[in-house]
Amino acid sequence: MNNPVTIDNISKILTAQNFSMPAGYVTDDNNQKYMVRVGDKVPDEEQLKNLSLFDTGIDGLGVVKLSDVADVFIADNSDEVYAKINGKDGVVLSLSKQSNIATATVCSNINDALNTLSEQNEGLHFTNLYNQGDYINLVVNNVLQNLLMGAVLAIIILFLFLRDIKPTIIVACSIPISLVFAIVLMYFSGVTLNMISLSGLAIGVGMLVDNSVVVIENIYRLRGLGYSAVQAAVNGARKVAGAIAASTLTTICVFLPIVFVEGITRQLFVDMALTIAYSLIASLIVALTLVPAMSQRMLSRLKPQKDIQNSKIMKTYERSLRFVLRHKVVSIIVVAALLFASMFGTLARGFSFMPDMSSTELQVNITLDDNATLDDTISVAEDVNDIINNYDEFETAGVMTGNASSMMGMSSGSASNDAGTVIAYGVLKDDYAKQSGTISDRLSKDLEGIDGKVTVSSGSSSSMTSMLGNGSVEFELFGDDLNTLKNTASDLAEKLSSIEGVDETNSGIGATSPEIKVTVDKKKAAQNNLTVAQVYQQFAAAVSSEKTSTTLTNSDGTDIDVVVVKGDEQKVTKQSIGDISLTYTDKEGNEKSVALSKVADISDSETMNTINRQDQKRYLTISGTVKDGYNLTEVTNSAKSMIADYDLPNGCTVEFSGSDKATMDAVGQLMLMMALAIVLIYLIMVIQFQSLKSPFIIMFTIPLAFTGGFIALLITGFDISVVSLVGFVMLCGIIVNNGIVLVDYINQLRLDGKERTEAIVEAGKTRMRPILITALTTVLGLSVMALGIGTGAEMMQPIAIVCIGGLLYATFMTLYIVPLIYDAFNKKELKKVEESELESVDD
Structure with missing residues (x-):
């Protein structure tokens, strides 16, 4: 029976x-x-x-x-879960949102629901330990402040140049109108107001006045030549319409190749590209419609202007320009030398994926050894709680046991299964958000005495960089033989630790667990009418210690799990495994039993907790964290050199992974995007100029911009990152605008009969002010972002730094190098074209 x-x-x-x-x-x-x-x-x-x-x-x-x-009782397992918030006992809840709902909206709704619960239940208090919504709102508000401050600074520089409130008001109107137009287009194209899209508006705010500045400057010039207000407004806009349309298209087209980019890079910058494109399209429409209309009414009475053409600045510029035109070779050599020196100096620093970002939250993960008991873990948690609550910088601090990555173990009541893990969160006061790195380092030192592996990181600064494993060298070792893999991985991890800049290393082998191997003797089992599968099923049932079978509902409505657990006398131990009774039916149909030891060999061994496979091949991931102050790319290159010199066993291969691979993949995609953007820019200018030569001359502004961008990165200490490369891509479209305006006017003057050199000099003097105004408004519009003011501003800071450096250097050099290149490629004089001929062509 x-x-x-x-x-x-x-x-x-x-x-x-x-x-x-x-x-x-x-x-x-x-x-x-x-x-x-x-x-x-x-x-x-x-x-x-x-x-x-x-x-x-x-x-x-x-x-x-x-x-x-059985003994039936309700068990209290509250002592198996440890959670303290600000030093008081608490319960930790972890909530995740649906993918199609905005994070900030979900967090706001959750806070409303929690506040309602607090009002309905006296003594109940909720504290946020980790709230992505708060961080997102903080970053978005900072970006909005940067946008507004950039717009104000751009308007101020306009007034300083124009020295007249009326044209300043006219041009300033292009900013809010263009922004509203862009937001409307964002709405209809499904682009939400988030950190990336708002950063795009903040980056573009200084460029929104560029087209209007060129138009108003030309209208001003024509009014000074005696044109009526209406004539100046119409002709002033008409004569530069082609140039500013081309310059706007060149800026927008640099983002078109983003459709060829994949992965995280595309997700990051599509919204930004669309918002910049929308705002620039709006600024072009405003410049060609609203600005002339307002100018005709507001500039009916022209305020007397100083003779800028004969000012000391212009005379100095003319003398220096003529000097450069006479010494072309020396000038080109100096400019080229500066380009290569700055480029190699920046590249020598290596690459990174994203810049480090400040955060309002810090997270501590502590992993104890495998033999740690729940009491050991709670003891460590108490020590961490004492340390973290002594920090005045924290507004809220919580310490708990359980799953360190998501706290889901805590919320489901299964924390006891993670007896060797402690997690702590600290929410910094707003005044200390920028000091999160310093506080993190200090906390790491204070936790050095804790028994376990301690990791301190920013809680919400950049989930992307955390996902990419930023700050560590990683590579996979593939092979078929497990023992060879383990030995080689240990050796490579040891060699990796000897590389300068590498801190802690991990061989990927992980912890091993003692294992008891039961090898069924198939012949003996068959003699007892047993198969290996039947032995397994009966053995699994015998060693199973508990089963959750059903639930019962208390009178208060709470559900209680009913768990069936073996008594101590029924539990199977290592010593009693061989005595487990296996039942079988003999040939006569009688039920009999046999001890496990009679049909199987029982032996001790060790096994890895996890074995990873890719394409049916075993692999181990060897990694090493990179010390502060060392560049990940440089350390990875050293690791690659070490691997190249290492004699790998037969059947073993190595593939690098982690953030370095993601970074280089993204860099490769952005380089392709940049190359396609340059081709598109050239084609647009060919259409505009109906010439191959003039666009080719203008393209020389791009290496000038790159020089300025490299110098800016060197001065500020930033590495070349995916974000800074986007700045270089943007520079390609922005900087050619100065060249377009300058070369277009040189061609106009030569068609009017001006001698080549005189046309070059006059065009430089005439277009200097609008070129400087457009450059400086863009620079000041980006200046607040470049300073990295506010939490989260560091993400887009490299774009602003690259654009500012490139614009400042290239704008100044454009006034010299573009005329120099133009003079070198245009030795033949152009035929003078009469205005009557142009009018007949128009007709």
Whole structure:
């Protein structure tokens, strides 16, 4: 007879007896339909004890109740979960949003719900330990402040150049109108107002006045030549319409190749590209419509202007320009030398994916060794709690045991399964957000005495960089033989640790666990009518210590899991494994049993906790963290050199992964994007100028901009990153605008009959002011972002730094190098074209 009192049988009986389900519908004589529910749920602990399991069929023994074969009680497991918030006991909840809902919206709704619960329950208090919504709102508000401050600074520089409030107001109007237009287009194209899209508006705010400045400057010039207000407004806009349309298109087209970019890079910058494009399209429309209309009314009376052409600045510029034109070779050599020196100096620093960002939150992960008990973990948690609550910089601090990556173990009540993990969160006060790096270093030192592996990181500064594993060298070692893999991985990890800049290393082998191997003797098992699968099933049932079978609902409405657990005397130990009884049916149909040791060999061994495979190949991931002050790319290159010199065993290969691979992949995609952008820029200018030569001359402004960008990165100490490369891509489209305006006017003057050199000099003097105004408005519009003011501003800071450096250097050099290149490529004089001929062509 089979033993019915097994953990498996009792679990199944509980599930079957504690049962209530709709079985169908019946009707009465009046055709009234009734739903029939069969069974009922056990309502409380007392009835669970008296639950009938089975009838023995033996007189005097009768029905066996659950309480006859088991102790039934409600267990309090609260001591298995440790959580303290600001030094007080608490419960940790972790909530995740749906992918199609905005994070900030979800967080706001959750806060509203928690506030309602607090009002309804006296003494209940909720504290946010990790709130992505707060961080997002903080960053977005900082970006908006940067946008507004940039716009104000751009307007101020306009007034300083124009020295007249009326044209300043006209040009300044292009900023809010263009922004509103861009936001409308964002709405219809599904682009939300987020950190990336708002950063795009903040980056473009200084460029929004560029087209209007060129138009108003030309209108001003024509009014000075005696044109009426209406004539100056119409002709002033018409004569530069082609040039500013081309310059706007060149700026926008640099983002078109982003459709060829994949992965994170595309996700990061699509919204930014669209917002910049929308705002620039709006600024072009405003410059060609609103600005002339407002100028015709507001500039009817022209304020007397100083003779700028004969000022000391212009005379100095003219002399220096003529000097450069006479010494072309020396000038080109100096400019080229500065380009290569700055480029190699910047490249020598290496690459990074994203810049470090400040955060309002710090996270501490502590992993104890595998033998740590729950009491050991709680003791460590108490020590961490004492340390972290002594920091005045934290507004809120929480310490808990459980799953360190998501706290989901805590919220589900399974923290006891993670006895060797402690996690702590600290929310910094707003005044200390910028000091998160310093505070993190200090906290790491204070936790050095803690028994376990301690990691301190920013809680929400950049989930992307965390996902990419930023700050570590990683490579996979592939191979077939597990022992060879383990030995080689250990050796490579040791060699990796000797590389300068590498801190902690990990061989990827991880912890090993003791294992008992049961090898079934198939011949002996077959003699007892047993298969390997049957041995496994009976063994698994014997060693299973607990099973969750059903639930019961208390009178207060709370659900309680019913868990069937073996008594201590029934538990299988290492020593008693061989005594496990296996049942089988012999040839005569009689049920018999045999000890496990009679049909299997039992031996001790060790096994890895996890074995990774890719394309059916085993692999181990060897990694090493990079020390502060060392560049990840440089350290990775040293690791690659070490691997190249290492004699790998047969069948073993190495592939680098992690953030370095992601960084280089992104850099490669952006370089392709830049190359395609340069081709598009050239084609647009060919259409504009109806010439191959003039666009070719203008393209020389791009290496000038790159020189300035490299110098800016060197001065500020930033590495070349994916973000800074986007700045270089943007520079390609921005800087050619100065060249377009300058070369276009040189061609106009030569068509009017001016001698080549004189046309070059006059064009430089005439276009200097609008070129400087457009450059400086863009620079000042980006200046607040370049300073990295506010939490999260560091993400877009490299773009602003590269653009400012490139614009300042290239704008100044454009006034010399473009005329120099133009003079070198245009030795033949152009035929003078009369205005009557142009009018006949227009007709």
